[in-house]
Amino acid sequence: MTGYTAPVKEMNFVLEHIAGLNQVCAQPGFEECSPELVASILEEAARFAGGILAPLNTVGDLIGSRIVNDQVRETSGFAEAYQQFTDGGWTALACNPEFGGMGLPECVGIAAMEMWSAANVSFGLCPLLGQGAIEALQSHASDDLRNLYLGKMISGQWTGTMNLTEAQAGSDLAAIKTRATRDGDCYRIQGSKIFITWGDHQMTENIIHLVLARIKGAPDGVRGISLFIVPKYLVAADGSVAGHNDVYALSVEHKIGIHGSPTCVMNFGGSNGEGSDNEKDKGAIGYLVGDENMGLSYMFTMMNHARLNVGVQGVALSDRAYQQAVGYARVRIQGNPPGASTSSAIIEHPDVRRMLMLMRSLTEGSRALCYLTAANFDLGRHADDKVTRQAGSLRGELLTPIAKAWSTEASQEVTSLGVQVHGGMGYIEETGAAQFMRDARITTIYEGTTGIQANDFIGRKVLRDRGTELNRLIAEVRETQVSLSSLANLKSVEVSLGKSVDALEEVTHWLLDHHSDNPVLAATVAFNFLMGAGTCIAGWLLAKSALIAEEKRDQDPAFYGAKITTCQFYAAHLLPRTHAYLEAMKTGEDKDLMLLDDQF
Numbered sequence: 016m017t018g019y020t021a022p023v024k025e026m027n028f029v030l031e032h033i034a035g036l037n038q039v040c041a042q043p044g045f046e047e048c049s050p051e052l053v054a055s056i057l058e059e060a061a062r063f064a065g066g067i068l069a070p071l072n073t074v075g076d077l078i079g080s081r082i083v084n085d086q087v088r089e090t091s092g093f094a095e096a097y098q099q100f101t102d103g104g105w106t107a108l109a110c111n112p113e114f115g116g117m118g119l120p121e122c123v124g125i126a127a128m129e130m131w132s133a134a135n136v137s138f139g140l141c142p143l144l145g146q147g148a149i150e151a152l153q154s155h156a157s158d159d160l161r162n163l164y165l166g167k168m169i170s171g172q173w174t175g176t177m178n179l180t181e182a183q184a185g186s187d188l189a190a191i192k193t194r195a196t197r198d199g200d201c202y203r204i205q206g207s208k209i210f211i212t213w214g215d216h217q218m219t220e221n222i223i224h225l226v227l228a229r230i231k232g233a234p235d236g237v238r239g240i241s242l243f244i245v246p247k248y249l250v251a252a253d254g255s256v257a258g259h260n261d262v263y264a265l266s267v268e269h270k271i272g273i274h275g276s277p278t279c280v281m282n283f284g285g286s287n288g289e290g291s292d293n294e295k296d297k298g299a300i301g302y303l304v305g306d307e308n309m310g311l312s313y314m315f316t317m318m319n320h321a322r323l324n325v326g327v328q329g330v331a332l333s334d335r336a337y338q339q340a341v342g343y344a345r346v347r348i349q350g351n352p353p354g355a356s357t358s359s360a361i362i363e364h365p366d367v368r369r370m371l372m373l374m375r376s377l378t379e380g381s382r383a384l385c386y387l388t389a390a391n392f393d394l395g396r397h398a399d400d401k402v403t404r405q406a407g408s409l410r411g412e413l414l415t416p417i418a419k420a421w422s423t424e425a426s427q428e429v430t431s432l433g434v435q436v437h438g439g440m441g442y443i444e445e446t447g448a449a450q451f452m453r454d455a456r457i458t459t460i461y462e463g464t465t466g467i468q469a470n471d472f473i474g475r476k477v478l479r480d481r482g483t484e485l486n487r488l489i490a491e492v493r494e495t496q497v498s499l500s501s502l503a504n505l506k507s508v509e510v511s512l513g514k515s516v517d518a519l520e521e522v523t524h525w526l527l528d529h530h531s532d533n534p535v536l537a538a539t540v541a542f543n544f545l546m547g548a549g550t551c552i553a554g555w556l557l558a559k560s561a562l563i564a565e566e567k568r569d570q571d572p573a574f575y576g577a578k579i580t581t582c583q584f585y586a587a588h589l590l591p592r593t594h595a596y597l598e599a600m601k602t603g604e605d606k607d608l609m610l611l612d613d614q615f
């Protein structure tokens with residue numbers, strides 16, 4: 016496996032020109048932040064990712080984590096790396112300064128997360144989940160709970176987890192059964208959670224679980240779910256760690272990928288999930304976050320953060336696979352390329368170049384999409400005027416399901432192409448290309464599958480406001496189209512982007528006109544709608560990049576020239592996919608296209 020070199024220049028370019036870092040840094044709370052500071056932080060992060068985390072990626076895959084004497088043991092070397100990670104202050108990057116955070120924008124945190132995930136996605140999952148837990152507590156917990164827990168979580172002294180999933184409650188959290196019973200000023204939690212990422216490990220003195228549970232007598236469905244803090248070790252009023260709470264990892268799953276990340280079955284209260292009347296088995300001690308029955312909406316704070324970060328995992332694994340594939344294509348000698356009389360490196364073969372270009376352009380498109388989404392949330396939370404705040408939140412909300420689903424779907428294609436570029440050696444584990452494909456496979460599943468993101472996009476983000484925010488975005492794509500028209504070099508991009516956005520606009524109108532006559536239409540067409548929109552929006556962002564690159568080309572012809580060519584390639588090879596997705600969508604009303612249950 017080749018090492019990892021973070022594409023810092025590209026990341027700075029996207030932050031500055033696509034995410035609008037200058038505008039973000041101008042908002043209250045970000046006064047200390049500047050593009051120069053961000054650039055130096057990213058340089059430092061790149062050194063840590065490449066030097067400390069990347070070398071542990073293979074050992075994490077080969078050895079993984081396991082249970083020894085009822086305790087989950089992480090891969091050896093991870094604990095030392097985690098200590099260095101917290102010593103470097105990396106857990107605190109985009110956190111609230113009131114509790115020891117550095118207060119940097121989320122879009123900067125996202126760029127760092129790309130590096131951790133590209134270097135070692137299993138390791139990166141630990142701070143990813145911790146960050147989501149921190150956000151949920153910052154936004155919804157009482158002052159007492161925030162004062163007790165946030166400082167140590169932000170410093171990384173304690174890690175955080177997210178406990179939603181149960182055997183019968185995956186995509187459908189309304190089916191959650193874990194029970195909470197009031198016991199003085201705390202609650203007793205009883206139940207089992209499955210698939211809990213970094214649910215147990217020995218890297219820190221405590222683990223803070225955020226757990227969804229149902230208080231006795233609460234309404235059925237999502238309206239009866241509450242959110243609790245359940246620490247692995249109980250925490251005294253002075254913040255010191257006391258006895259073991261009744262929460263244990265029962266097992267660690269065997270998985271396709273991310274072997275270095277322990278995925279645990281967690282038992283709260285030693286019960287079977289139905290609760291127990293035995294006094295000795297009262298349950299794990301938990302503390303209510305915010306109000307009763309508001310848990311799911313609080314958890315959405317965490318899930319939105321995690322969804323965007325999982326989108327970034329897609330970007331990261333795509334980039335890593337691309338770097339690995341380019342490295343291999345430069346050294347593998349095989350066959351004569353057209354017109355050559357001797358055999359040469361496979362990078363000379365047009366079809367290998369096509370694959371590398373696909374990999375690169377999908378990666379750059381998804382990176383632009385994720386960073387822009389994060390920057391919109393920064394504006395949504397920090398902008399000094401209400402209009403900018405509102406606009407940032409609406410755009411961030413619209414883009415989140417696309418950033419998550421489109422970027423991770425793209426990573427399936429990119430990491431698979433990475434294997435293809437290696438030929439047979441890609442199918443052999445030693446080269447490392449296969450690990451990226453295996454590691455990427457989970458990204459379209461956890462934090463809401465692609466199907467769930469597509470439902471969110473079409474239902475909550477488009478139909479609910481009758482397409483208002485999407486149409487605003489479409490108008491911005493049109494503005495870019497106008498700018499492209501003045502540059503002969505980007506004419507082909509203008510034409511291709513124009514066709515793509517025409518199709519998106521037309522199908523949005525069609526959807527708004529037809530969905531109310533047919534209750535299953537939205538759910539039937541949701542995937543194609545999201546993928547078509549994502550393809551168009553990523554193409555738009557690459558076109559914006561190409562416009563900037565045209566202006567700056569003379570300053571750095573290699574870098575900016577590559578950005579222009581990558582955009583031209585995307586316009587020629589990928590933007591046409593928009594039509595296929597959106598045309599397929601229009602067949603959504605045709606019931607004859609689906610077999611009946613017993614025909615499958």
Ligand SMILES: Cc1cc2nc3c(=O)[nH]c(=O)nc-3n(C[C@H](O)[C@H](O)[C@H](O)COP(=O)(O)OP(=O)(O)OC[C@H]3O[C@@H](n4cnc5c(N)ncnc54)[C@H](O)[C@@H]3O)c2cc1C
Binds near residue numbers: 177457470
């Ligand atoms: C490695 C790993 C780590 C994880 N980490 C965590 C964690 O830290 N915390 C946590 O709480 N959970 C975690 N999960 C759980 C993960 O979020 C769920 O697996 C995921 O939400 C899907 O739920 P499910 O597995 O029950 O699949 P199901 O919900 O059974 O879905 C199966 C299929 O049906 C489709 N489907 C289901 N409902 C709908 C619908 N309404 N519309 C359209 N399609 C639908 C899905 O898209 C999917 O294709 C993890 C899972 C894994 C494998």
